[in-house]
Amino acid sequence: MELKQVIEILDGKVLTTSVNLNRQVKGGVGADLMSDVLSSTQPEEALLLTGLCNPQVVRTALMADITAIVLVRGKLPPSETLQLAENEGIPLISTHYGMFEACGRLYQAGLPCLERPVSSE
């Protein structure tokens, strides 16, 4: 799914200045726990939906090879987060939908899940 479709489905707003809206995401991950994102995201071009707005979200995305971040519940990030996302070239998108509905809408539109169970192994 292209980022522009994601934005359309989520009625989203792009917060970073330079975004290639034709970029593909292969699936989604919804989490507020960054450790979960790190441990359960499959190494694909994933979209991260989260309610967390601190710079660690961007750092985590970098480590887990996340393509773009959606901030749910209409949250707006602090400037440090925005700046870091800008520098690292990770698009930030804000949606007024809650986590549940945002994930539901994307899943219904055909975006698969890229979370796998976190095993202790």
Place this chain on the structure above:
Amino acid sequence: MSDNLLSASRVITDKVAENISRVEELAYEIRVREVMTSQVITMHPNDTMQTVLETFRQARISGAPVLEEGNLIGLVSIEDLIRCLLNQDLAAPVHQYMTPNPVVVKGDDSVIEALKVFVSKKYGRLPVVDGTGHLIGIITKGDITRGLLRALERDYQSEEVRRYRASHLFEDIESERTSLILRYNIKQGDFEHGGEASAKIKRALLRLGAPPQIARRCGIAVYEAEMNLIIHTTEGGVIRAEIEPHQISIDVYDYGPGIRDVELAMQPGYSTASEKVREMGFGAGMGLVNIKRCVDWMKLESEWGKGTRLRMKIYLPPPHTHSKGEALAVT
């Protein structure tokens, strides 16, 4: 190309900005003075339009600023010349046909400012002035396109060169055992920079030509360890990554307070993190578990009151060729 550039002036109205790319990013980064033409042919207000016609034809230009005693007072363009020709009035002075008080851009403005004017005003060229209003050049859409193309090429080449240099590091330097050591001091409580060291290590690995999956595993493991230093230590600690053609060894150590029960700390879900840290999305008790999953070997040693040392190793895939130095250079 030009459509793509023009869309930058209406940034992020979701529909228009469909092809935003590196080009548009550059339009914000590059200054007008970097792409403008600085050797400008100028006219005097009392020159005749005949002179303008000859100058344009000889210099193959389609517009020129009009200066009076060094001050910019107008712009005369091919359109003005056409109006004059229709009136068969070539003996008239420039000031009768020029556009007075032209829109200008500043040399220090980003190129996007000039693009905005080009889109909204349909001008073909804009005089460029310095901070005090003095003419320092002229800029056209063509100048911008050429400037952006040059910058794009530079961009591409510099990353290529970096990658090339880095990926041949281990081949170019001969020794019995070559290694590259990266060292980072991590401050306790420095959440703002948390993850910077791991991001740098990951980038270094990619530049050295490590497979993306290896770089990712290493990045995640170091990131978790880095956050542990920020969250749990009394005064921070050190991350030391040693990169060799066949393995990456990471040593993370601190001087306190140490872990009371290492075995318990290794259990999934066990955490001593504060509520504040949990609010930041950490402290789920998965950090060490996650590290273990990402590395090929790990050893956690700690003494309460003294400090903690976490050692990790990630083995690199064997080289495709028999040259030992090339394990990292496989891209």
